[in-house]
Structure formats: C-alpha cells, structure tokens
Amino acid sequence: MSRLTKHYERYKEFIPDFDEFMAAVKRDQPARIRVNTLKTTVAEVERNLTAKGFEVERTTWNPYLLTIKGDRPKKLGSTLMHSLGHYYVQSASSSVAALALDVKPGHRVLDLCASPGSKTTFIAQLLEGKGLVVANEPSRKRLTPLTTNLRRLGITNAVTTTYSGQNFPMRLKFDRVLVDAPCSGEGTWRGPDARPKNTSESLRERLVKRQQQILERGIQTMAPDGQLVYSTCTYAPEENENVVGPLAAKYDLEILDTGLKINACPGLTQIEGVKMPDGMEKALRLYPHRFDSEGFFVIRMARR
Amino acid sequence: MSFVWLDDKESAKVEDYFVERFGMDREKFADFAMFQKGDYINILALDAREAAQELDPSDAGLPLAKLTHSKTLKPVTRGVQVFCNEATSNVVEIEPADLKGLIEGRSVESGDLKGFVILKMGGCAVGVGLAREGRLLSQFPKAMTHHLDLRNGGEIL
Numbered sequence: 400m401s402r403l404t405k406h407y408e409r410y411k412e413f414i415p416d417f418d419e420f421m422a423a424v425k426r427d428q429p430a431r432i433r434v435n436t437l438k439t440t441v442a443e444v445e446r447n448l449t450a451k452g453f454e455v456e457r458t459t460w461n462p463y464l465l466t467i468k469g470d471r472p473k474k475l476g477s478t479l480m481h482s483l484g485h486y487y488v489q490s491a492s493s494s495v496a497a498l499a500l501d502v503k504p505g506h507r508v509l510d511l512c513a514s515p516g517s518k519t520t521f522i523a524q525l526l527e528g529k530g531l532v533v534a535n536e537p538s539r540k541r542l543t544p545l546t547t548n549l550r551r552l553g554i555t556n557a558v559t560t561t562y563s564g565q566n567f568p569m570r571l572k573f574d575r576v577l578v579d580a581p582c583s584g585e586g587t588w589r590g591p592d593a594r595p596k597n598t599s600e601s602l603r604e605r606l607v608k609r610q611q612q613i614l615e616r617g618i619q620t621m622a623p624d625g626q627l628v629y630s631t632c633t634y635a636p637e638e639n640e641n642v643v644g645p646l647a648a649k650y651d652l653e654i655l656d657t658g659l660k661i662n663a664c665p666g667l668t669q670i671e672g673v674k675m676p677d678g679m680e681k682a683l684r685l686y687p688h689r690f691d692s693e694g695f696f697v698i699r700m701a702r703r
Numbered sequence: 704m705s706f707v708w709l710d711d712k713e714s715a716k717v718e719d720y721f722v723e724r725f726g727m728d729r730e731k732f733a734d735f736a737m738f739q740k741g742d743y744i745n746i747l748a749l750d751a752r753e754a755a756q757e758l759d760p761s762d763a764g765l766p767l768a769k770l771t772h773s774k775t776l777k778p779v780t781r782g783v784q785v786f787c788n789e790a791t792s793n794v795v796e797i798e799p800a801d802l803k804g805l806i807e808g809r810s811v812e813s814g815d816l817k818g819f820v821i822l823k824m825g826g827c828a829v830g831v832g833l834a835r836e837g838r839l840l841s842q843f844p845k846a847m848t849h850h851l852d853l854r855n856g857g858e859i860l
C-alpha cells in the first residue's frame with residue numbers, strides 16, 4: 400500500500416467510491432485560468448489564447464473560468480496576457496470558495512488569509528471596483544506575491560494588512576469575510592508524484608487551534624447581516640466540520656446553501672458519533688473524482 | 704512605511720500632470736484618493752480609504768506615479784495600465800514585436816516625442832516608455848517581464 404493510500408485510509412468511511420478517488424488523486428488536475436474582467440473580457444482571452452495554440456474550454460458554473468487542455472498549460476504563467484494581468488492561474492476549487500461568498504459590488508470584504516491572492520483578486524473582480532477588499536496576510540515572505548498579484552490584476556480598492564488573523568482589529572465590520580485557513584493541504588497533493596507532506600499529529604493540533612482562532616475572529620468581524628465562508632484545501636474533518644461546528648453553535652450561526660451547481664459531496668453531519676450542528680450537509684466537500692480539481696472544503700454561514 | 708495622504712490641492716497637482724501630459728480626462732480620478740508612500744504616489748478607491756486609515760496597512764491601491772530626484776513625476780506601469788487607456792497625447796502605439804524588442808533592451812523609434820510616454824498595444828495602455836533623441840526606451844519593471852516566454856518563434860506568447 401502506498402504512503403498516500405495509507406494516509407487516506409481513514410477517509411474510506413466517508414469518501415464515496417474510494418478507489419476512484421485514489422485514482423483521481425494520482426492524475427494531474429486540469430489547468431485552469433480565471434479571466435480578470437477588470438482588465439479584459441472572457442471572449443478576448445479565449446480568442447487570444449486560441450490564436451497562440453492553446454486549447455480552451457469554458458466552464459458552466461463559473462463564467463470566468465477557462466480550462467486549458469493539451470500539453471501547453473505550463474506556459475500559462477509566461478504569456479504577455481498573464482503579465483498584463485488579463486488572467487490568473489487558479490484551480491476550480493479555489494474559485495468555488497470565492498464564489499460561495501456571494502460578493503456584490505459595493506460590499507466590504509475581508510480576506511483574512513490572503514496570499515497569494517487567488518481568492519482576493521477574484522473577490523475584487525466581483526466587486527467591479529466598488530466597495531472594499533482587505534487582503535490580510537501575516538507571513539512577510541508571502542506578502543510579496545500577494546502585492547504583486549493585486550497590482551498585476553489592476554485592483555484599485557484593495558488594502559493589504561499583515562495582522563495575525565486571530566488578532567485582526569474588530570473596529571471595522573465587513574459584509575463578507577473569507578477565512579481560507581492555513582491547513583494541512585491534503586487536497587493539493589495531486590498528480591503521479593503525489594505524496595503526503597507535513598502529516599504529524601502535533602502539526603495538525605497546532606493547525607486546528609490556529610484555524611479555530613482565525614475563524615472566531617472572522618466571525619467577530621462580520622457585520623450583523625454579514626456572511627462568512629470558511630474554506631480549506633484538506634479533507635481532514637478535524638480541520639473542517641470540527642473547527643466550524645463548535646463555533647457555529649457558540650455564535651448561533653446558520654449554515655447557508657452556497658447555491659453553486661457543482662458536483663460536490665455534502666459536509667459530514669456526524670463525526671465519530673458526535674452530531675454536527677444543523678445544516679452541515681450544506682457544506683461542500685470537493686473530491687477530485689467528482690470535481691476534477693484540488694480537494695477542498697467550503698462552508699458558508701451567517702448570523703441567525 | 705507610512706502613508707501620507709494627499710489633500711485636494713496635492714492630488715490635483717498629480718492629476719494636472721496626467722491631464723496636461725497625456726490628455727486625460729480629470730474625471731477619471733474623481734472616485735479616488737491618493738497617498739505618498741516612499742517615492743511613490745499611490746491611488747486608492749475612495750470606498751477603501753477609510754479602511755486604509757483605520758487599519759495599519761502595508762499597501763493599498765496601485766502605484767500611479769513616482770517622484771523623481773528632481774521632484775517631477777514619472778508614470779508607473781501598473782497604475783498606467785488601469786488609468787491611462789484613454790490617454791491621447793504622448794502616446795506611442797506599439798506592436799508585439801516592438802514590445803519584445805523593448806523588453807530585450809532594444810530601442811524603438813519615437814519620432815519627435817520627448818520624455819515619458821504611454822505605450823499602448825491594440826489601444827490599451829500596457830506600460831511606460833522614455834523617449835529620448837528619437838528613440839524609445841522601455842520602462843517596464845523587470846518583475847513584469849522576466850518570466851515572459853520570448854522564444855516562441857520570435858513572438859511573445
């Protein structure tokens with residue numbers, strides 16, 4: 400049994416068609432880009448990439464997302480259009496987390512764990528230049544890619560801050576809050592060379608504690624009629640339903656439908672005999688054999 | 704590095720530069736605030752100003768211009784790409800082949816123009832050039848161009 404299969408063994412009880420899941424994990428995920436409509440149009444990027452020999456396909460549930468087929472995706476980061484900020488190389492799952500936030504022009508949005516900005520820049524695009532997005536990222540090292548991407552995509556209404564998420568000031572309140580938490584990253588292990596990384600129990604414990612703290616602060620920065628999305632790129636229930644459940648109960652949050660028509664599995668309503676708060680089935684679990692992208696967890700919530 | 708907010712008079716001076724040199728409409732800047740950070744003048748949507756003032760930001764909005772040693776302004780690529788699509792004077796329309804040449808360090812003919820110019824491709828502002836003695840020099844930041852694939856049969860990908 401490979402290290403990867405061994406690592407995922409414990410998920411057999413809730414990941415459907417487990418063998419298909421393992422087979423999909425070992426395949427590369429399709430390359431995708433999100434067109435930055437702040438600077439160009441989907442048709443223009445489609446036309447341009449096709450003229451340069453890329454094979455491009457649209458996505459039904461996300462009008463900005465294009466799948467790039469064939470053997471050229473590696474070059475997507477070295478085109479002039481990329482340099483000019485006409486698109487962002489983004490996974491389908493990552494775009495789901497941003498779409499689930501239901502951002503409208505004029506909203507004030509906080510992205511508590513922002514670098515490198517794949518979701519922040521999508522949020523800014525959905526804001527259409529109206530309102531605000533605060534891109535918070537405490538890691539100094541990861542600040543440069545975030546700033547570079549915000550500038551490349553031509554975002555005029557972003558403010559970048561460097562607080563630890565759990566210490567983000569509470570004096571401003573936001574219509575939408577995204578907590579795309581630091582996690583064990585299992586969902587990103589895809590492709591023929593995929594193998595488990597950073598899997599120690601003590602690391603997971605530290606991550607979970609951090610996730611709880613950041614999510615709690617995220618909840619505290621929500622405006623009374625605000626909404627929050629919590630997401631991770633991991634399958635581990637400890638970092639997902641188990642982080643959200645107790646805080647949703649403590650703050651009397653309602654779990655909302657994301658309204659996205661995609662092939663996702665429901666959130667786990669019970670973990671090791673413990674019942675999760677009502678509505679947990681509305682969370683999205685994205686598995687690569689059902690939704691061909693990174694593995695992800697996405698949940699949308701609001702105050703009752 | 705702290706942000707020093709420009710008051711209306713100071714912002715108007717920056718706007719004057721873009722209006723006078725590049726023939727831009729002042730209205731373009733109506734919904735924005737400006738601040739100085741180091742040598743750069745940044746531009747930020749008014750909707751985002753309160754947050755930038757209430758929080759302790761490391762960055763905000765886009766760099767629009769740089770203050771030179773002689774306290775004149777130099778337009779900055781990322782701001783130009785958003786704000787200068789409608790520039791009408793001191794504009795040079797280039798082809799992808801010119802762009803490749805500029806990035807590789809070759810100059811392009813600039814006619815009678817002198818000083819900073821807006822480079823447009825297909826009508827869209829892509830960057831800034833410096834016209835001097837009939838030649839145009841690239842002012843593209845390396846960070847924006849170093850990863851471009853220039854091998855694709857001589858054309859930029």
Ligand SMILES: C[S@@+](CC[C@H](N)C(=O)[O-])C[C@H]1O[C@@H](n2cnc3c(N)ncnc32)[C@H](O)[C@@H]1O
Pocket residue numbers: 493511512513514515516517518519535536537538541562563564565579580581582609613
């Ligand atoms: C999953 S990544 C975010 C990806 C990003 N949202 C995107 O879509 O491009 C998690 C981020 O959280 C940051 N992070 C780590 N500890 C944090 C903390 N205490 N508060 C906020 N962010 C933190 C990490 O540096 C990392 O950049």
